Amino acid sequence: MTGSNRPAVSSGWGNLLSGANLVRSLALSGGVALHAVNLYISTTILPSVVREIGGFDYYAWNTTLFVIASILGAALSSPLLARAGPRGSYVAAVLGFIAGTLVCAAANTMEIMLAGRFVQGFGGGILLALAYAMVRRVFAEPLWPRALALLSSMWGIATLLGPAVGGVFAELGFWRGAFLFLIPAASLVALASLFVLPPRVEKRTESKPLPIVQLALLTLAVFAASWGGMGANLSSTVVGMVTALGLVGLVIVTERKSRHRLLPAGKFELPTALGSLYMASALLAVTVTCTEIFLPLFLQELHGRSPMEAGYIAAVMSAGWTAAAIYGSGLKGDRRTSAVRAGPVLSLASMATLAAVMPWTGADGDWLPLALICTALVTGGAGVGLAYPHLSAMILHLAPQGEEDKAASSIMTVQLCATAFGAAIAGLAVNLAGASSTPDDMDAANAARWLFVTVAVAPITCLVVMNTVSFKGADHAS
Structure with a gap:
């Protein structure tokens, strides 16, 4: 049942x-x-x-x-x-x-x-x-x-x-x-x-054949994006990223034409609620995962924190996510819609603050930069925590008949893909802005600034995508 x-x-x-x-x-x-x-x-x-x-x-x-x-x-x-x-x-x-x-x-x-x-x-x-x-x-x-x-x-x-x-x-x-x-x-x-x-x-x-072609193309796309994101040189970066985009395009074309799909029908149709919900949830998750990858490095290089300290300061963002998810899960009606729409706004404010404050080391003993960083991390995590569970519940509610399991399992498929591609782009931004292959020689302040500017594109895009969704129609039953 x-x-x-x-x-x-x-x-x-x-x-x-x-x-x-x-x-x-x-x-x-x-x-x-x-x-x-x-x-x-x-x-x-x-x-x-x-x-x-x-x-x-x-x-x-x-x-x-x-x-x-x-x-x-x-x-x-x-x-x-x-x-x-x-x-x-x-x-x-x-x-x-x-x-x-x-x-x-x-x-x-x-x-x-x-x-x-x-x-x-x-x-x-x-x-x-x-x-x-x-x-x-x-x-x-x-x-x-x-x-x-x-x-x-x-x-x-x-x-x-x-x-x-x-x-x-x-x-x-x-x-x-x-x-x-x-x-x-x-x-x-x-x-x-x-x-x-x-x-x-x-x-x-009835058992259906596996979408082998789409899986192979998706795997190659992630490999290409990861290789290009290393930023070893300009040619490898361009080739890797262009190849990844081309392979993603092939995945979409193949999905639309194939009788045996990897993802549910309507997934790539952004004017539809289902496609927009998938994309919005993935973009929100990217802001947290891509930030956490490089955050410990910048806290150590720019703010002199130990590895253990940096790791737990970075965990503040996930703590904000968890607290907001638990609190927001009980919201209903207009309050729930407001929480979902507030998610990308809070995430964008967090990325803007980190872009401005992370390169600012302050004087010895100055607690203000670290306080602002922690506040921004909690805010960004809370933005994702408020919106993400409700977006996932809407996807479950709108799942096409006969594809409910595929729609549900695809929530994590999309998030993992977005994380992989987002991490590659974030790594590219850090490598190009830092202009070094080692932490000791990199321009950490410039790399940090451009990382958070780059990641800020995700919540901005999420705001645009959310405008295509009618939350009253996409909302799950109370």
């Missing part, structure tokens, strides 16, 4: 976090948390990894391959769900994540580590997408905003837990233990899913 067919129930947190719903919430949010915490743990311990097993030349590929595998996993989650059912697909994804984690923990060369990271990312990407797809299956519709806010908040929790866990094991000189730390947590998620997720889909549908 889908969420829309359930009897009327309370939409409060008490209903979501009690009884059987509590176990369901733990299973779904646990899957998101596994992926998110692993991302931050890996980032924290990676310097220790390369010191022990080598492979510094492939440092960035740990993240690149992980993100690409996550995109593939998220994109393939809908066919897996149709074949294996909710319970089977979720357990299979957790087992894949555990297998990749064990490979990473046992790696003695960077090649083995990269293989493990790919398997990790693939399993984690499936978990992310399935969590969103399961919301409409296991919860009544009035609980969708709360459930989506809970999933969203896992990223904020991960920014606090991930660096702490990774830092402890790195300090102990046992980075492999950070990966092993994830195994018991993943096992609990798998166990919970066995008890609370339905064994099969409501209506058995």
Whole structure:
């Protein structure tokens, strides 16, 4: 039985976090948390990894391959769900994540580590997408905003837990233990899913061929964007970015013509509510993820903060996201619409403030620059937290008939793709503005200024896209 067919129930947190719903919430949010915490743990311990097993030349590929595998996993989650059912697909994804984690923990060369990271990312990407797809299956519709806010908040929790866990094991000189730390947590998620997720889909549908062409083009596009974003030289940058744009265009053309689509119908039609909602949610998420990538570097280089301090100052943005998501999930009617429209405005104000304040180091002992930076980070995170869960709930509500699972799982596919391309563009802005391949020689102040100016394009574009959406028509049922 889908969420829309359930009897009327309370939409409060008490209903979501009690009884059987509590176990369901733990299973779904646990899957998101596994992926998110692993991302931050890996980032924290990676310097220790390369010191022990080598492979510094492939440092960035740990993240690149992980993100690409996550995109593939998220994109393939809908066919897996149709074949294996909710319970089977979720357990299979957790087992894949555990297998990749064990490979990473046992790696003695960077090649083995990269293989493990790919398997990790693939399993984690499936978990992310399935969590969103399961919301409409296991919860009544009035609980969708709360459930989506809970999933969203896992990223904020991960920014606090991930660096702490990774830092402890790195300090102990046992980075492999950070990966092993994830195994018991993943096992609990798998166990919970066995008890609370339905064994099969409501209506058995005919197995459809996988959209192999679109997946291959999308993977190549991310590779090309990542290569171009490195900014090694002008020719490689131009070739990489132009190739990526061309491949994205081919994905869109192929999707429109193919009978077996990767994404739901209407996804690339921006005048329609569904296409606009997907794009708006992706653009909002980009402002946080692209900021957090380089924020610790600028806090260390420009403001003299230690790596641990910089990591937790950067986590302030995700804390703002989490707090706003939890608060905003209970808004209804006009207040909900106002919160959604306020999201990109707050994000834009945050990027403008960071562009002005981050290059300003101030005098020794001057607390004002850091205070303004933290305020801007909370504001930017809150903007995303207020709008993102409601945009996701609207997507679930507007899902085309027969493509509900594909529409739900595509939320994370689109976000991961936007993050990958956004990170590539942000990296290009930093490399060109900083005019150096090493942190010691780069013009950090100029790089910081242009990074946040570049990222500000995302909330500006989001404001334009939101003007194409009639929120009364796109809004989910109260």
